[in-house]
Amino acid sequence: MQQLFSVQGKKAVVTGGTRGIGYMIAEGLLKAGAEVFISSRKADSCDEAARELGKIGRVHAFARDLSQESECRLLxxxxxxxxxxxxxxxxxxxxxxxxPLEDYPDAGWDRVMDLNVKGVFNMTRFLRPMLDKAAVPDDPARVINISSIDATMVPLFPSFAYSASKAAVNHLTAHLAAELAPTILVNAVAPGPFHTEMLDAAMQSHGDEIRGLTRVGRTGSPEDIAGAVIYLSSRASTFVTGAVLPVDGGASTTGPVRVPGNRNTGLAAS
Structure with missing residues (x-):
């Protein structure tokens, strides 16, 4: 049974792997025996993450801005x-x-869409030859897109481009799954609230409300997100493709627990 969920010896690319959910995923894969390639826009962040993650296993880090096609190719x-x-x-x-809606800038919209949607598309198509080469009949290669519960729930904050981009990621996941099967399986993970740097300010001011979005009364842990990704990377999930797996404490499936001030809404998480 342990072999069913093993990623020992596999090679994984985790974009945005120097902090937050990406770092949690990279750390989990390394602990599970994979070799990991991470990326980030900032060289110093890559160096720092590589030093820390290198204490666990074999890791490589590259500074690239994946909102640009040329940078995806270079990575x-x-x-x-x-x-x-x-x-x-x-x-x-x-x-x-x-x-606010009336002040939402084109530059912000474009930045979010270029990275969150176009970057996913470009990285998948440019890495396809290497994924194809790794695949074997009983264990296809995997693409796992990190979505968000904001793809299906109205966010708590005015992050209009973010929620739209994650909805696009969900549909792109299904489209790519149809295109790339059976050699490559494509799925998505939709996190709920995880206490990351992106969410830190919101946790400081709305911590109880954010925890109240979930039925389990807490934010996600590194083990929660790493476990989901390892499952989707392992032999255990070879009959799963085109799926979106919520990892959100039930927020998007059972609805949030109501707490004072809770607007019964979703939340940007990744």
Missing amino acids: VEQIAEHTDTIDILVNNAGATWGA
């Missing part, structure tokens, strides 16, 4: 200098932008 070229196969691609790199 794939850098990965190819180390390996000719990739078993797992986790499209996690993402951005959010909050502003």
Whole structure:
């Protein structure tokens, strides 16, 4: 049974892997025995994350802005200098932008869409040859897109582009799953509230309300998100493709527990 959920010896790419949910996923995969390639826009963040994650296992870090097609191509070229196969691609790199409706800037909208949607599409298509090469009949390669419960629930904050982008990711996941099967399985994980740097300010001011969005009364832990990704990366999930797995304490399925001030709404998480 342990082999059913094993990712030992697999090679994984985790975009946006230097902080937050991406770091949790990279750390979990390393602990499970995978070799991991991470990326971030900032070189110093890559260096710091590589130092810490390198204490666990074999990790490579590259500074690339995946909102740009050329940078996606360069990242794939850098990965190819180390390996000719990739078993797992986790499209996690993402951005959010909050502003009132009447003031929402084109630049913010474009930044979010370019990274959260176009970046997912470009990384998947450019890495496809390496994913194809890694696949075997009883264990296809995997693409796991990090979505959000904001794709299906109205967010608590005015993050219009973010929620729209994550809804697009969900549909893109299904479209890519149809295109790439059976060699590559494509699924998405939709996190609820996790206490990350992106959510830190909101936790400071609305912590009880955020925890109240879930039926389990807490935010997600690193083990919660890593476990979901490891499942979707392992032999255990070879009959699953085109799915969106909510990892949100029940917020999007059972509805939130009502607490004082709770507007019964969703929340940006990744």
